[in-house]
Amino acid sequence: xxxxxQVGKKILSANxxxxxxxxxxxxxQKKVCLNMISSPGSGKxxxxxxxxxxxxxxxxxxxxxxxxxxxxDAERIRTAGAVAxxxxxxxxxxxxxxxxxxxxxxxxxxxLDLIIIENVGNxxxxxxxxxxxxxxxxxLSVAEGDDKPVKYPALFSKSKVLLINKIDLLDSGALVDFxxxxxxxxxxxxxxxxEIFCISAKTGKGMNDWxxxxxxxxxxxx
Amino acid sequence: xxxxxQVGKKILSANxxxxxxxxxxxxxQKKVCLNMISSPGSGKxxxxxxxxxxxxxxxxxxxxxxxxxxxxDAERIRTAGAVAxxxxxxxxxxxxxxxxxxxxxxxxxxxLDLIIIENVGNxxxxxxxxxxxxxxxxxLSVAEGDDKPVKYPALFSKSKVLLINKIDLLDSGALVDFxxxxxxxxxxxxxxxxEIFCISAKTGKGMNDWxxxxxxxxxxxx
Numbered sequence: 128x129x130x131x132x133q134v135g136k137k138i139l140s141a142n143x144x145x146x147x148x149x150x151x152x153x154x155x156q157k158k159v160c161l162n163m164i165s166s167p168g169s170g171k172x173x174x175x176x177x178x179x180x181x182x183x184x185x186x187x188x189x190x191x192x193x194x195x196x197x198x199x200d201a202e203r204i205r206t207a208g209a210v211a212x213x214x215x216x217x218x219x220x221x222x223x224x225x226x227x228x229x230x231x232x233x234x235x236x237x238x239l240d241l242i243i244i245e246n247v248g249n250x251x252x253x254x255x256x257x258x259x260x261x262x263x264x265x266x267l268s269v270a271e272g273d274d275k276p277v278k279y280p281a282l283f284s285k286s287k288v289l290l291i292n293k294i295d296l297l298d299s300g301a302l303v304d305f306x307x308x309x310x311x312x313x314x315x316x317x318x319x320x321x322e323i324f325c326i327s328a329k330t331g332k333g334m335n336d337w338x339x340x341x342x343x344x345x346x347x348x349x
Numbered sequence: 350x351x352x353x354x355q356v357g358k359k360i361l362s363a364n365x366x367x368x369x370x371x372x373x374x375x376x377x378q379k380k381v382c383l384n385m386i387s388s389p390g391s392g393k394x395x396x397x398x399x400x401x402x403x404x405x406x407x408x409x410x411x412x413x414x415x416x417x418x419x420x421x422d423a424e425r426i427r428t429a430g431a432v433a434x435x436x437x438x439x440x441x442x443x444x445x446x447x448x449x450x451x452x453x454x455x456x457x458x459x460x461l462d463l464i465i466i467e468n469v470g471n472x473x474x475x476x477x478x479x480x481x482x483x484x485x486x487x488x489l490s491v492a493e494g495d496d497k498p499v500k501y502p503a504l505f506s507k508s509k510v511l512l513i514n515k516i517d518l519l520d521s522g523a524l525v526d527f528x529x530x531x532x533x534x535x536x537x538x539x540x541x542x543x544e545i546f547c548i549s550a551k552t553g554k555g556m557n558d559w560x561x562x563x564x565x566x567x568x569x570x571x
Contacts, residue, residue, distance in 0.1 A: 166388045167472045168493025220473035251442035270492030271390025299523035
């Protein structure tokens with residue numbers, strides 16, 4: 128039993144060591160880094176593609192795309208106009224700080240204001256692994272249901288921002304049961320400071336407040 | 350490095366040992382067991398609640414509910430009319446065969462024809478841990494997007510059935526991009542034998558074919 132605990136400690140420390148290196152690199156370069164986490168299909172890549180398209184003339188955004196397989200997401204981000212590095216975890220359920228360290232060295236950091244990491248689609252594991260980021264961004268689509276903060280509290284309790292995405296579905300006449308006020312209240316019970324934006328990456332509704340927040344955050348180190 | 354591999358092997362064997370015990374128990378009792386896996390919010394509990402409600406007079410279904418926290422899902426299943434045992438993993442991202450072994454001993458197996466395990470909402474990790482089940486059921490909601498089989502191939506390549514849920518959204522006028530034929534083709538590229546049913550747990554559309562499959566499968570041991 129003791130042996131198992133030790134192994135767990137070693138794995139966490141190896142990740143923490145790289146997370147610390149990433150923090151130092153980002154701090155030296157005066158860059159801000161965010162770690163976006165959600166279930167598969169909540170719309171992370173669509174949010175990033177639209178965000179990059181809208182903000183590319185105002186600031187330099189670099190994206191690190193984490194996926195189990197495929198380069199599809201990095202290609203979408205490049206099409207939208209930002210530099211993107213794809214990490215394929217080949218089965219692993221979360222990004223590690225070492226993988227992010229390699230990716231950071233592939234990005235033209237000197238040209239960027241903000242680095243956004245899109246983690247592997249997984250509402251559970253990625254929130255347990257620090258990558259050296261300045262903050263986590265949780266994304267929840269209204270199609271996933273309004274019980275998620277209560278059932279998966281770890282991510283919501285650790286995130287700086289919650290993006291409630293696909294709010295266009297609530298106005299569409301589709302049969303989607305999602306009580307926005309309940310989710311806000313449940314998320315704030317876990318995390319008083321969390322900023323919450325209701326958005327649709329598809330229609331653009333609510334995105335301006337998110338952009339304003341990003342522009343503000345990207346300046347905290349400069 | 351060798352040491353790490355050994356530890357990995359030991360953990361897998363411990364799970365495999367319990368999975369084997371579960372297989373023996375289910376075989377002795379002539380019960381069929383399915384392991385339902387998906388992202389959070391794809392509709393696993395809604396599918397099970399409707400299925401239990403429709404089939405409870407035809408067959409005895411017992412449900413093992415896996416969640417990180419809360420007893421919400423087991424309560425929904427009990428309300429629908431089936432016996433349900435809740436497992437709270439307290440942070441773990443998948444059910445283990447040992448947890449399922451404990452739960453199986455809490456179910457009145459002699460009164461049941463079929464046991465369905467609802468795994469923790471996670472499209473990645475649960476598919477790597479055998480629980481002693483006769484087959485895996487993958488669930489994908491159309492709101493998650495049609496790139497999921499390509500991006501998360503492990504589950505789709507191992508499942509007996511794929512339930513494409515929330516198809517009511519495709520008819521609702523909501524802005525949902527989901528090419529059903531593409532998902533079917535991508536899933537079948539990974540797994541020629543996979544059975545695919547397009548359903549709406551909300552409206553009931555397409556559910557009869559799923560019920561027929563379940564009734565057929567529940568009889569394979571009797």
